[in-house]
Amino acid sequence: MKKYLQTSLKWFLTIAVFQFVSVTDAAVRTDAQGGGFLGKTLMADSGQFDGNRIRDDLENNGMLVSHRITGHSGMEWPKGSHKYINFASGIWIAGKVGGDIRTAVGEYGPEFVAGPWGSESGGSEHQLYIVNKADLADPLASDDFQNWPADLGAPWVDVDEDGVYSPMPAGPDHPDFVGDQVIWWVMNDGDIAEHSIFHTLPLGVEVQMTLWGYDRPDAFGDMMFVKALIINKSGQDVDDTIIGLWADPDLGDAGDDFVGCDVDLSLGYCYNDGADADYGSDPPAIGYDFFQGPLVPCEEADIADSTNTDCQPGSPGGLAYGTRHAGMKNLPMSSFTKYINGDPVYSDPNDAIEAYNYMSGILGVGTPFVNSETGETSLFVHADDPNNNTGVGDGVWVDSDDHASGDRRFLMNAGPFTLAAEDSQEVVFGMLIARGSDALTSVTALKVADQLAQLAYDIQFALPESPVTPNVTVGTTGDAIILSWDDGVNAAESYIAEDVIDKLPVPVAFDTTWVTDITFDVSDDTTIVGPDTTITSDTTFSFIQVIDQIDTTFEGANTSFTFQGYNVYQLETSSGQGAKKRIATYDLIDGITEIFDDVFDPTYGETINRRVQYGSDSGVKRSITIDTDGLNAGIPLKTNRAYYFAVTTYGYNPYGIPRTLESATSIMEIRPQIATTRGDAVTSSGTSSIDATHGAGASDGSVRAVVIDPYAVTGDEYQVSFHLNADSSALVW
Structure with missing residues (x-):
């Protein structure tokens, strides 16, 4: 079996179901310094990622979050809540050709057009392609599955290894999935007429984009991941190239936001100034992370820096295209800058020079950002943790030290580097959302989630599969709800998912010998077997060290998650917003009952060890009759009132981080009532x-x-x- 993708990188992806909004642009390209730009008719296509708790409107022209489709913020979180967290966002590329700055950006409009470089027409092959892992069960129902553009570079699995995409069910092949929803498209910046934001000549790049997410109840259900393959098709080197992630993150109310960054995590984020009119007293935080920056050669200073592991002698080097490259490193976030709607100094860039300045870590006017706490210049605006802030003069530089909260934009960047003619770069980044008990603990929660996302990247997104969501049948009476999930239980209860992150303990023996006349063993809990009074100086000790943390050496055997039980929940709303109560757990009779794990607790704002599953060796049941309202003091259910329930499957791995995985929460709206066709x-x-x-x-x-x-x-x-x-x-x- 072979997997195909751009430049032979193994990638697994996820896509969203979308709604087409197509417009035709008849744009005539003009020659730009020998570029030979041709007149083309290209199609702009919009769609929607809705593969987890995020719903995101996007376009196939660099606008990763688009306000243009609905007229309001492009990203809703949680999905179905009618609360919005991100107004607009896009990928920016800027560099110098012959000393002149050129840009290709997605901002409030695009400078990219759909299709590969040199494409002659705006046919449907230039659309957003959206597939779901669920399409594997009925591949004929998805046109995008059947017409997956393998010839344009979209990643796929060549099951019969013949090099030809022959989709299921007629053939064996299928798109390459990493999560539960994947979107793929290709775009280029060759249309000079579209360069109407910063008014430069085209850079001459083709960009192949993959966006995916995971439908999980844990932190991964609030993330979107993006891979961008950037290819220089211009025939000219692009010097001092910088890649930027631009965002106008209106977090609920647009006028009360702050921004900041964490340099060590390569994380830029937006958080609220206290309570929010839309999200209430516990507004979430949203962040972006460069997991894989551009690949560049190591320099002498990198080798001398022991913390730069990619460049140390013997290191396999930086990662790109699914493989390590010795003597190379991935650039981290090189700068983080902000600007403020309506501010006379921290203003939106008006031209290419101002845009490039912001991407270089300085103000648009060309002056550096100054840390108001230290008086020193900085490429990273507000890199201190706002949780440590006590006010001006405390040495903690945060947004509120310099400005009142307001409508923020930010740019986080990686560069500069040379993008040689016909060369390519591959970057991987993510958008993450997390919620604590207030605005500041949401920042802490975001950083915890970001470390999980980084771990997923480090293993190339080889995450263990989540359990299967039960197929629930609903019955009702006038005052009761009956849920049963007999159908498909074989798939749920035979669940086993290999975990390549967490390994079995690796024994490490220590043998210190004086005289070998007596030997005492040490058990796996490091307790010596045998009376202490017999231990003398002429004794051999053989210790077995049990590793109870993640085995970063990857020397132990892989572990697995297996089926453990079912949970039944009552929820306050159809979106999952509001209260949620577990009303029943039915688990295997196997001695595994309550499961404890280290989790981030938003109330305390830190990671604590707490109970995460509530098994009791009850035995597995596949039905429940509910006649009381668990969210309202157990009062009887009322006829024809809407209630919200969900049934999930959970698995367990004693070595796992986390120790339990749970299926996606499929929320059902149910009204107790007697159907008119029923008899007594x-x-x-x-x-x-x-x-x-x-x-x-x-x-x-x-x-x-x-x-x-x-x-x-x-x-x-x-x-x-x-x-x-x-x-x-x-x-x-």
Whole structure:
């Protein structure tokens, strides 16, 4: 089996379901210093990422978050809440050709156009391609699955290794998935008419974009990841190239935001000034992270710097295109800058020089940013943690030291480097959202989530699969709700997911010998076996050290998550916003009950060890009858009132970080009511049982049927038979 993608990098992706909004641009390109730009008709296409708790409007022209589709902020979080966290965002590329600055940016409008460099028409092949992992079950239902543009560079799995994309079900091949939703598109900046933001000539780049996310209940459900493959098609070197991530993050109310960065994490972020009119007293924080910056040669200073691990002798080097490159390093975030809507000094850039200045870590007017706490210049604006801020003069440089909260934009950048003719660069970054108990603990939560995201990148997103969400059937009476999930339980309860992050303990033996006449072993909890009084100076000790933290040497065997049980939740809203209560847990009878783990607690603003699963060796059940309101003091359910429930599957890995994985939360709106087509359930009630009559055979076994939904009982007779399977190795029914 072979996997194909641009420049042979192994990538797995995720995409969102979208709605087409197509416009046709008839733009005539003019020659630009021998570039030979041709007249083209190109299609702009918009779509939507909605693969987890983020809903994001985007376009295939550099606008990763687009306000142009709806007229309001382009990113909603949580999905379905009608609360918005990011107005607009895009990727910026700037560099110098012959000493002149050129740009290709996605801001409030695009300087990119759809399609690969030199494309002749704006056909449908230049669209956003959106696929979901669920499409594997019904690949014919997805046009994008069937028409996946492998020939343009979209990553795919060549199952039959013939080099030709032959999609399922007629063939064996499929798009390459890393998460649960993937979007892919290609764009270029060759249309000079589209360079209307900073009014430069085209850089001459083609950019292949992959965007993906994970539908999980943990922190990964609040992240989007992006890979950009940037190819210089101009025939000329682009010197002093800088790649920027630009954002206008209106976090709820646009007028009360602050920004900052964490240099060690390569993280730039936006947080609220206290409570927010939209998000309330606990507004989230949003951040961007460069997980993989541009790949550049190591310099002497890098080798002398022991903290620069990529450049140390014997190091495999920086990462790009799925492989390590000795003698090379990945550039981290090189600067973080802010500007403020309406500010006379910290203003939006008006031309290419001002834009390039901001991308270089200085003000648009060309003067440096000055740390108001130290008086020193800085490329990283507000790099101190706002949780440590006590006011002006405390040595902690935060946004509020210099300006009142307001409508912020920021640019986080990586560079400069030379993008040689026909050369390419691959960068990977992410957008992350986290929520604490208030604006400041949300920043702490964001940094914790960012470290998890970094770990995912470090293993090239080979995350263990989440458990399967149960297929729930709903029944109701006038005052009760009946949930059952018998269908598809084999997939849920046979869940096993290999975990390449967390390894089995690696024994390390220490043997100190004086005289070998007596040997005492040490158990795996490092307790010496044998009475202490027998230990003398002529004793050999053999110690086994048990590693209980992540094995970063990757020497131990992989571990696995396996099925452990089901959780039933009641929620306050259909979006998951508001209160959430676990009303039942049904787990295996195997001695594994309550599961504790280290998690970030928003109340305390720090990581604590707490209970995360509430098993009790109850035994697995696949149904529940609910007749009380768990969110309202257990009062009886009311007829025709909307209630919100979800059933999840959870798995367990005693060595895992985290130790438990849970399936996505599929929220159901249910109203207790009696359907008009139903008669009275006079012969059975919910949870009643029916004993079977043993009609034949000598077995002393018995069968008992349990009624889940009395209104679904048909009155028919059923027969249960037992027999050996085809090879007589097991008894089946």
